[in-house]
Amino acid sequence: MSNSGKWSEDVTVREIPKARLVAMGWLVFLLVTAGVIAWELQMRSIGLVAGDLDDSKAHWAVERRKIAAGDYDDVVVIRSSRILFDTNLNVWKEMTGRRPIQLALAGTNPRPFLTDFAANPDFKGLLVVGVTPDIFFGDWLGIGLFAGVLDYWKDQSPSERFGHQAGLFLSRHLAFLDSSYTLTALVDQVNLPNRGEIVRPYLDVWKVWETTDDRQTFLWRGIEDNEHLREHARLAWGPFAGKPMDEAAIARACKEAADAVKKIRARGGEVVFVRSPSAGLYYENELHSAPRARTWDRLLKETGAFGINFEDYPGMRGLDVPEWSHLSRESAVKFTRAYVGVLAQDVPWLSSRLRAKDGA
Amino acid sequence: MLLGGLWHGANWTFVAWGGLHGVYLAVERWIRDRTGIRGEPVRWINRLVLGLLTYALVNVTWVFFRAHTFGGAARILQGMFGFATDAEPVLATIYMIKVGVLIASIVATQWLMRDRELEQVVSRAPWWLTGLVCAAMLFAVIVTQGSGTAFIYFQF
Incomplete structure (x- = not known):
């Protein structure tokens, strides 16, 4: 007592x-x-803005449920951050009359998502799969920060849905609500001498994206404007000394992708692969660790799918890649316009289904 | 305590976690019975030493709570007791500082509040000081804004 x-x-x-x-x-x-x-x-x-909704499993779940409900334009984008940042949904809508569902997730391997769509008998649309060679052809099949997301859209509890809506409301009015700029995240950004080879958490990926409704995501302006943040982001993608990728892993990736493409095509759907631009040491390392002939060319050959590699199109080269892995906001618009133009012309699934701007 | 361990998860490591707590309690009672010592220690040095000993022993139990296998627990315990001499460092300096500050804060709070009630402290402190502390804590909560889905019991 x-x-x-x-x-x-x-x-x-x-x-x-x-x-x-x-x-x-x-x-x-x-x-x-x-x-x-x-x-x-x-x-x-320092560049945070109200209306930047951050990204989360809950955002992804909202988009995924649109597909389950049939409330979408039959086009879905998957993979990780490059196709997520480099795709402008409004440009897609303007050029094709179709606004894709954006399901790409930063820091994930697309193959579990590709397999998931292949196993979904209701999906008969166009799947745009981004390819970042060192992730796509590797053995790492992780979903990183978004673990469990493939089931979360079905299992999300009422309290989690309410929490998500409350968070959205607050994020539209308060800039400081950002997972990369919490008090603890800021403490982790202090650079102190470490023992041995330890480089993290200082070299963890800090804020690189900005997200609005429908998971429209852009490279964060802070990366374009602030040299320190830009240099840090480049370092965070390293080290750029990767060994040539394992042949067996590449074979597994291509086989898995080919099986998925076959299933989706069998029911009237289509799959296309898009290799977004990279630059600097990141690009050089990709050329070394995942040579095109062993990876990209093999993928297209084994899947029989159509692919767009930025290296092949003058309009997709020379774009601004500030931190070597993602296009600037302006370049993302140009890239989307370029690759959607190619898709609309060369992929029968899309060219035969172009709609007017109003979606009619 | 064994059942208490199982309540936390369906793995023998959780049973070990509960079992160790039970062993600690049994040993404490055995020592008290043999020595006739009753009640709390009076001298501050005894309190401090016993408090730190309890803290260290409980830290051993957490290894079994966190590890998925006994092999994994054994590796962590070897490291904790200095037997992993060739191990690569994995903890960054900033993490050690954060943990150190947090532990020191918890120990200091426990030391301060061990024989006091919160109501007493609030009644005796200047109102503005209590307000200042509350404001600092609330502000820290707001700017930390963690994810609710990380709550441990959501895993059950």
Whole structure:
């Protein structure tokens, strides 16, 4: 029994402390309000914006459920960050009358998603699969930060759905709500001498993207504008000394992709592969670790699918890749316009289904 | 305590976690019975040493809570007791500082509040100081904004 409490029948009653609680409450309110305003202003000054919705399994689940409900234009984009950042959904809509569902997820291997669509008998649309060689042809099939996402869209609980909606509402008004700029994330960004070969968490990927409705994602302006952040992002993609990729792993990736493409085509769907631009040391390392003849060319040959490699199209080369892996916002528009133009012309599934701008 | 371990997860490592707690309690009672010592230690040094000993022993149990296999637990325990001499460092300096600050804060709070009630502390402290502390904590919660899905019991 506490010293300050007393027994009242069978219930312990804790006495309210004798203090100026109302004054204390006002002080807390004023200090926290002032602190949050100052924090918000500070976050905006470094480039965070209200309306940047961050990305999450919950965002992905919303888009995935549109497919389950048949509420979409039969075009879906999958893979990881490159096709996610480099695809402008409005340009797609403008050029084809179809606005894709954006299901690409940063830091994931697309093959589990490709297999998942192949196993879905209801999917008969166009699947646009981004290919980042060192991920696609590797043995790592992880979904990284988004573990469990392939089931989450079905299993998301009512409280999680409510929490997501509440988070969306707040994110539309407050810039500081960003998983890359939490207090703990900022502490991890302090660069201190480490033992041995340890480089993380300092060299973990910091904020590189900005997300709006429908998971329309762009390279974050901060990467384009701030040299320190840009240099850090380049370092975070390293080290760029990868060994040539394992032949057996490449064979497994191509076989898996070919099986999935076959299933989707058998029911009237289509799959296309898109290799987005990369640059600098990242690109050089890709040329070394995943030579085109052993990876990209083999993938297209074994799947029989149509593919767009930026190296083959002058309009897709020479674009701005600030941190070597993702296009700037302006270049993403140009790239989307270029690759959708090719798809609309050379892929019968799409060229025969072009719609007017209004989707009619 | 064995059942308490099983309640946390269907793995023998959880049973070991509960079993170790049971062993600790049994040993404490055995020592008290043999020595006739009753109640809490009075001298601060005894409190500190016993508190740190308890903390260290409980840390051993957490290895079994976290590890998926006894082999994995054994490797971690070897490292904890200095037997993994050729191991590569894995913890960054910033992590060690964060953990150190957190542990020191927890120990200090426990030390301060061990014989006090929160109501007493609030009643005796200047109202503005309590308000300041509450505001700092609330502000830290707001700017930390973690993900609710990380809550451990969502795994069950």
